[in-house]
Amino acid sequence: MAGEDRVDQVTDVTTTSWLSRLGQAIVGVLVGIAVVIGSGVLLFWNEGHAIKTAQGLTEGAGIVRSVSADRVDPGNDQRLIHVSGMLTAGGPVGDGDFALRIQSLRLLRHVEMYQWQEETHTETRTKFGGGEERTTTYKYVRGWADKPIDSTRFREVRGHTNPVMTYQSREAVASGTHLGAFAVPESLVSGFGEPKPLEATEAQANALQIRIDKPVKVIDGVLYVGRDPSQPAVGDMRITFSQVPLQTASVVALQAGAGLAPFTTHTGTTVELITAGTVPAAAMFKAAQEENVTFTWILRAVGAFVMFIGFALILRPLSVAADVIPILGNIVGAGAGLVAMVCTAALAPLVIALGWLWYRPLIGIAVLIAGAGATYGLMKLARQRVARKAAVAAT
Known part of the structure; x- marks a missing residue:
């Protein structure tokens, strides 16, 4: 243009x-x-x-019982339990768009596109007689954004058109997750853990280049869609991957059959806690009380x-x-x-x-x-x- x-x-x-x-x-x-x-x-x-x-957490802290992750004791059914052990998945978690499959709890794809962005600045001045003059300046700059920006809503559309964002960020959560012998619901796994970088491969870059017919290269483990990373153009993309690995975790939840579920307290609140590592129940409840405050x-x-x-x-x-x-x-x-x-x-x-x-x-x-x-x-x-x-x- x-x-x-x-x-x-x-x-x-x-x-x-x-x-x-x-x-x-x-x-x-x-x-x-x-x-x-x-x-x-x-x-x-x-x-x-x-x-x-707070009352629900206090109630839970008073009745929770710590159990072994090795076996499910039917005597604890419908009780609030605390269990620590290794999280395992029923199979690999994958990202089909990039032929990526890995044994982990969560697989995250983060996509950014170089786009036109509209910045607005407004100044108002009150005139004698009570009228008001409003001056609004619309400035157009290019930058990276992880969500598509609708350029049709810009004040000045001409010359500031953003292309369609071919790929967007997404998260995949492993199915069939267990902590020892206990089935763990997706509600506990989703959002759990600290994601760790996962480097993209040349094979992924080559496959993507063929699929979208654009230059793709791997730079520091990141897929870069575009000609020159030092001079990005509107429509260029950066695609990064990360994963939450299988690890030891501690959970406080209701034992429901052979699985774990939210525990409902007498105040109507629910208790369903998870944290990384082997952590005592008392410490988990203390952290939950602090989060509530x-x-x-x-x-x-x-x-x-x-x-x-x-x-x-x-x-x-x-x-x-x-x-x-x-x-x-x-x-x-x-x-x-x-x-x-x-x-x-x-x-x-x-x-x-x-x-x-x-x-x-x-x-x-x-x-x-x-x-x-x-x-x-x-x-x-x-x-x-x-x-x-x-x-x-x-x-």
């Missing part, structure tokens, strides 16, 4: 009137209310899930952030209304942001505390006290910042 026919950067400038912005902000209030309610539901659910999971805090942060966005949407009409005079809009916007933060600091801990009050009353009371303290501090900070901005505007 000729260089003069291609434009690698496009800029769009749009203007929105003050009345249109105000109407959008008012509609956003309804969205904000829904977002606040949704985030509250998420936070409450998260606390219940965390407590039930980490996951809980992540969802708390996500829920609080979403709640803040909701309050910001609810308060946005105030700053848009004040944007008739841009400096006044900045002051009101800063104040609205702080109010949204204060509301979040008050409501998020309250919802979390209600969750704990529902399941663990004493801890819920402590969370309520902490939330009240945070709210007081943020309200004080908000008053100080608004006062400082007003003083600056007056000078």
Whole structure:
């Protein structure tokens, strides 16, 4: 494609009137209310899930029994067991597209294609009278991506067309996996283990070259589809393979006949743990409890952030209304942001505390006290910042 026919950067400038912005902000209030309610539901659910999971793991740790992997004891049927041993597969796992078969637990193919990618950057400027000018710059660059990028959605399609991605990443999991005498379900094996690189061969490169009629070479164990790796062209591909080898593992699960299955606790949660190596049951439950705590805090942060966005949407009409005079809009916007933060600091801990009050009353009371303290501090900070901005505007 000729260089003069291609434009690698496009800029769009749009203007929105003050009345249109105000109407959008008012509609956003309804969205904000829904977002606040949704985030509250998420936070409450998260606390219940965390407590039930912790209780379920505690229950499991108290009743689990360690057994030998050499034989299945019918007396342990429908009991929670802990077993360590060598994982074996019923046969090789393969990738038919590349005539690859190997004795392992998992076989992974990772494919990247050199493609056009669209980068966008937007700047907004509030004009006197409340209107808004939005400048969006679309920049087109080439780079490696492991998923096909739909170039038909680009702002500037001409000269930036991505070809079809002939091969994509995939994973194959061994069937008939056993840990000693116990059949292991695919749900446990999938995602287990640390993948190790598996070098591609010249035979694979030659077969692929014949099949797709493109140059293919092996570079540092990677299949490279294209003419020159030092100067990649759009449509070039890099294909790498990795495998999770057969290895020793430890599992905590329900003994169901001659196999393993998820164990359902009295709280309704399930216990199904696997880790590499010979690891005691106590250590596995401890790690699971730590993962539960980490996951809980992540969802708390996500829920609080979403709640803040909701309050910001609810308060946005105030700053848009004040944007008739841009400096006044900045002051009101800063104040609205702080109010949204204060509301979040008050409501998020309250919802979390209600969750704990529902399941663990004493801890819920402590969370309520902490939330009240945070709210007081943020309200004080908000008053100080608004006062400082007003003083600056007056000078």
